[in-house]
Amino acid sequence: MKNLLEIDNVKIRFRTKGMLKAVIDRDKDPYIEAVCGASLTIKQGETFALVGESGAGKTTLARSIIGLVTPSQGSIRYQDQELMGLDDKAFKPLKRDIAMMFQDPVGCLSPRLSVRSIITEPFKIHGLPINDVSKEATKLLDMVGLPASFLNSFPYQLSGGQARRVGMARALALSPKLIIADEPTAGLDVSIQGEILNLMYRLQHELNISFLVITHNLAVVRHTSDRMAIMYLGRFVETGPTDQIFEQPSHPYTRVLLSSSPEPDPDAPRNRVMPIGEIPSLINRPSGCEFHTRCIYVEDRCRLEFPPDRTIGLDHNMTCFKSEKMK
Template sequence: MSSLLEVRGLSRHFRAKAGIVGRLTGQRDDLLRAVDGVDLDIAAGETLGLVGESGCGKSTVGRCILRLERPDAGTVVLDGRDLAGLSDGQMRSLRKDVQIVFQDPMASLNPRRSVGSAVAEPLMNFGMTGTRLREAVADLFARVGLGRDQIDRFPHEFSGGQRQRLGIARALGLRPRLIVLDEPVSALDVSVQAQIINLLIDLQQEFGIAYLFIAHDLAVVEHISHRVAVMYLGKVVETAPTATLYRAPQHPYTKALLAAVPVDDPDDSRNRVILQGDLPSPSNPPSGCRFRTRCPLADPYCAEKEPPLVAADEEQHAVACHYASTGPLPQNTSA
């Protein structure tokens, strides 16, 4: 299957300035390696789940793909065009092909404007006016489960789930080929999450949209994604078709994440491996394998050589670990 989006070697580093005390003591600014050489592929009509702990760089990947952040290195190729190398003017014409839905729908809506005007804005930016515009907005409201009578209301009159439907309607208006969904259901109740996920699936089937679904909830990711990429400290450490990853994870970090997913089974006897320590600072990542400081399998070799992301034993399954396996991790602490 050919790729709609190809990301190669994507890097984004930030300069974190030392505080007043740090400058007085001669402390240097830190270089935060938020994203440090990420490769991803998404086919047309496919959903790629991008998961990992907070601070691993997954949202920064999404922002770089959208060119809300300029990558420091690497390529972001959408349907044959490298977005990373385009000027702002050239990028504007491609905005209709790639859109975003943010985590906090209220923050992305102007409280002083009607929600109808917010949904209409992208359409107006590309020349739609008059009756055609009004009908297009009404159609978008209907497609996300909202009524025509709600178009002139204001954001505070809607629930969290309804506001996220508005965000989806706004992203959908220009019929993009790719939508970046940045934690789109993490702030919603579980029942509302299911409604939004089902809506996204229905819209994907109708319009053939590709999704980059960024999340930390692996249960949600399993329901919506065709493939999953796992990030740790700025790097992709494992990627596989969803069924393969959940059935036979190979990276110790992936296994630990999956072991922590709650299940509705009082007799669950999974080996619950709790990650030791905190996520290292992206300004000073460990040498060699970045996960080694928290990994129960780590040995001195892991500190010397960084494991590349290489094909595992199944098609489309790749893992970055010197000691990858499909077996359980040793239990390093009690649940």
């Protein structure tokens, strides 16, 4: 399969204080690095999942793909075209191919526009003529399983699940090749969650769309993605094929995450790796391996040196000193 998107060693940083304040404080580095050195590839027609807790940099990385934040270094290539440093005019046609489903399903829909206007707005933005707005809008709603009676509804009249579907219809409007879905099921009930995920899979199958799914729900990742990356403080700690990671989680953080969502079975074996403490601040990153403050396998070396990126299986990488000893 061809690579649709290649992200290579991307770093994204945010200012923590103004330029003047930094000079006064003699602070040479008034930045936090939200994403540091993330690399991934997404192939045509596959689903890639980004997993991690809040503040891990998942959303920031995803937003950089469509140019909503600018990385300080690295490269983002879409179909072999470099996106970094592209001006707005050159970027615009590419944005037809990459669509985004935002995290807040209702908040990302303009409260003053009807569903009809919301889902056909992408055509206006890109100056694409459509003959019959209602017909096009009905077609899009039909794709996401909503009846045409919703055309005149306003966002406040929609339930969480319906708002997601409208967001999805808007993302599908320009027949994109890649859809970035930021927490597509957060806040939904389990039965509705299944409907949305099934819909995403069906569309992927029919239209050969690639998905970048951002989520913290591991059960969702397990069933819907081909490959995944686990992020911690802006870095990938483990990447690989989803099946392999679930079968053999290697990084201590992956294990912590996996055992943090208990199975719905009171008699399931609980070999829990209890997480210690909370996520450190990005302003004071821990030295050495950044997970050492919460790791139960920590040893002296972890506090001082940064662990190397190691390949431990086919397309399966992780950054930790020890993987054999833990078993």
